[in-house]
Amino acid sequence: MTQGKRRRRRAGATIEEVARAAGVSRQTVSNALNAPQRVRRDTLARVMEAIERLGYQPDQSARSLRTGSRRTIGYLAPVDDPFDPNPLMGGFLEALVDAAGAEGQRVLLFRPAHGATDPRPAIDELIAGRQVDGFVLSDVLSGDVRVEHVARAGVPFVAFGRTAPDTPQHWVDLDNTGALADVVALLAARGHRRVAFLGSPADLPWMADRREGFRLGVERHGLDTSEALELTAVRDDAAETVAAVRALLHGADRPTAIATAGDMLALTAYEAIRAEQLSVGRDVAVVGFHDSPICRLLHPPLTSVRLPLRRIAAELVRRLLAQVRGEPVAGRGLLVSAEPVVRASTG
Incomplete structure (x- = not known):
């Protein structure tokens, strides 16, 4: 009976019991949980050992009322097709949840009400409900309305993607320009002098940055700068895009490499190359962008730029929590570099 009572008591241990077991004050235990950077390393280890041994569970609701912190990050989830999910944003969500969890935070996914397109009421509901x-x-x-809205509300936020100059610069973004320039450098180092680019028809800033990076790399390495080497995929018409790439591959002065703005565009390049009785990797090198799982399954496997999603997510969470805690935040955003993962499609 005594042993059973002890078990129940330890399962419901109090902060005072943890403090006694660790030989510290109640405030030190509180600091270990809420501001571990204030506690000496050996003391922190002793407190955490006592917490684990006694099975102490902090009262999260009481902590939230006391500190005003919900320890929850709101993420406005992009609309996606469950039967054709976006592997990039799925990977980002996984990285974001991990990064938040490492800081003792949860991620609350939300979207506008069913049938609505304006995200601002959904944002306001979370703000009002704290x-x-x-x-x-x-x-x-x-000019993103979500950024402008939360900035006006004075709520901490971070953005995956650069914000307008007149809004707070709490963003982290991939250096798309530098990544494509590095792709061209990789191809130039392998002896390619005539490199083509297959871009996306989407009018998106990161796609424009990738095209700019291609041009920068071509100029930097003294490659053929013919405008005919720059193609844009035909929206919603893969057959037309394949035909355009095939036309580019006719003749003795065809490009020996194709850099693309996305992995799906690289698949189009594969199809066009094979339709011309050429070999991917041996006759024409191909590079994708995003390094989606399909890259490893293609024949030959596709060289592609891998996005450092875990680093991006960790930086976003760090910058957001700095705002929440009232700590200094860098006055500008952060560009994160990415490098191609080399596989057999580049020879």
Whole structure:
């Protein structure tokens, strides 16, 4: 009976019991949980060992009322097709949840009401209910209404994508220009002098940056700068895009490499190359962008730019929590570099 009572008591241990077991004050235990950077390393280890041994569970609701922190990050989830999911944003969500969890935070997914397209009422509902400490916004465009709305509300936020100059610069973005320039450098180092680019028809800033990076790389390495080497995929018409790439591959002065703005565009290049009785990798090198799972399954496997989603997510969470805690935040956003993962499609 005594042993059973002890078990029940330890399962419901109090902060005072943890303090006694660790030989510290109640405030030190509180600091170890809420501000571990204030506690000496050996003391922190002793407190955490006592917490684990006694099975202490902090009262999260009481903590939230006391500190005003919900320890929850709101993420406005992009609309996606469950039968054809976007592997990039799925990977980003996984990375974001992990990064938040490492900081003791949860991620609350939300969207506008069914049938609605304006995200602002959904954002306002979370703010009014004090359900989140701040927001992560992705797929951010110039003049994005979500950014302008949360900035006016004075709520902490971070953006995956660059924000307009007149809004707070709490963003992290991929250096798309530098990534494509690095792709051209890779191809130039392998002896390619005539490199083509297959871009996306989507009018998106990151796609424009990739095209600019291609031009920068071509100029930097003294490659053929003919405008005919720059193609744009035909929207919603893969057959037309394949035909355009095939036309480019006719003749002795065909490009020996194709850099693309996305992995699906690289698949189009594969189809066009094979239709011309050429070999991917041996006759024409191909490089994708995003390094989606399909890249490893193609024949030959596709060289592609891998996005450092875990680093991006960690930086976003760090910058958001700095705002929540009232700590200094860098006055400008952060560009994160990415490099191609080399496979057999580049020979």
